[in-house]
Amino acid sequence: MRMLDGVAPLAERYDGFILDLWGVVHDGRQPYPGVADALGRLKAAGKRIAFLSNAPRRSFVVDALLTGMGLDRALWDGTMTSGELAWRHLKHRDRADFAALGTRALHIGPERDLSVPAETGLVLVDRAEDAEFVLNTGPEPARGNTDIEPYRAALTACAARHLPMVCVNPDRHVMVGDQRVLCAGALADLYLALGGPMAIEIGKPDPACYPPVLELLGLSDRSRIVAIGDSPHTDLAGAQAAGIDAVWALTGLAAHAHGATPDPERLAAEAAAEGVRPVATLAALRW
Structure with missing residues (x-):
């Protein structure tokens, strides 16, 4: 498994980035060091960025939380949350189970x-x-x-x-x-x-979460899109089920489980146990 220190190599390969929030962009209190710089460099390179979060609140609420943490709203193109998806189903009763x-x-x-x-x-x-x-x-x-x-x-x-x-x-x-x-x-x-x-x-790892995010990105070629998340069970499995390359961020839950110097063999074993095949690991969301 390829181990990356930052996202610069990914910018050479992908046009669209689907980023988990909690554990990748922020720790629940503040953005991780280097995040704003990395997002800014990706945007400057013409990349499209969308957040996909299992946050149980609507997207506009999460956007306000992020700007309240000091992130410039111009750094991402859109946000989709499990709360937003649940709200749509509750509002429109567009599935038999919700109806x-x-x-x-x-x-x-x-x-x-x-x-x-x-x-x-x-x-x-x-x-x-x-x-x-x-x-x-x-x-x-x-x-x-x-x-x-x-x-x-x-x-x-x-x-x-x-x-x-x-x-x-x-x-x-x-x-x-x-x-x-x-x-x-x-x-x-x-x-x-x-x-x-x-x-x-409602939320990752359900592959039904991803079409609304592709709409936010304005991209349709899934081979040119990468998803970055810290949870094999939700982030990596969801992207894989949707036919999108996944990168395992070794922050958030992954940092809690594997520490500051993760063992590549242990990482590979955990990924295999979850049935996922990330294309790389990422030390942190930084350039």
Whole structure:
């Protein structure tokens, strides 16, 4: 597996870049060193850049977060999130599984994710007895984001009523600074273990995420597009399923798992275990 220190060699091969956000562009608090410079150099070279994130909130919310971190909005061409995709399905009921959900949802997640049910016709309720499905966007401040046990009672009540779940972030964990925290996917796993009937996961690694991103890029030749992400299970697997080359960023979750001096053989073994074949690894999103 080719090991790259920065993205400059990729600029020679690809016209479009699909970048994961959390763990690649930023750590949940601030951009990684060198990111703004790398994005600027790619744009100056005429490259198209889109962000594809499993963030459980709409794209405009994420764009505002990024500019709030100090990134210039001119550095990327568009953003697609799992929250944006879920909002579209809830709004338009364009899939059979969403059409069957009903309109009364028990939301598990923080207030910052309320852009997902907004303007969809959903009524948010507080009790499982009043709900037709569970809208899971991740852990809440009151119950915490490091221990799954505070969610067991609520999920047990929902499973007892056989409520379907919409999981708006298939990630199981993410790094916030140097802390590993829960994501909605971990709650979905517990829900199924408790007897929940189904969890509809919206986001990577579903290859259906990628056509909307190609529209943002304005590119159709997938052989000239590369996706960069830190998670083999979501970022790399999703790109591979969509027929797009993938590069494994050794930041975020990968840095947590493999440290500052990753072992190439261990990286290869983990990729093989996930069934993915990244074209290279990337030390960081820098030039």
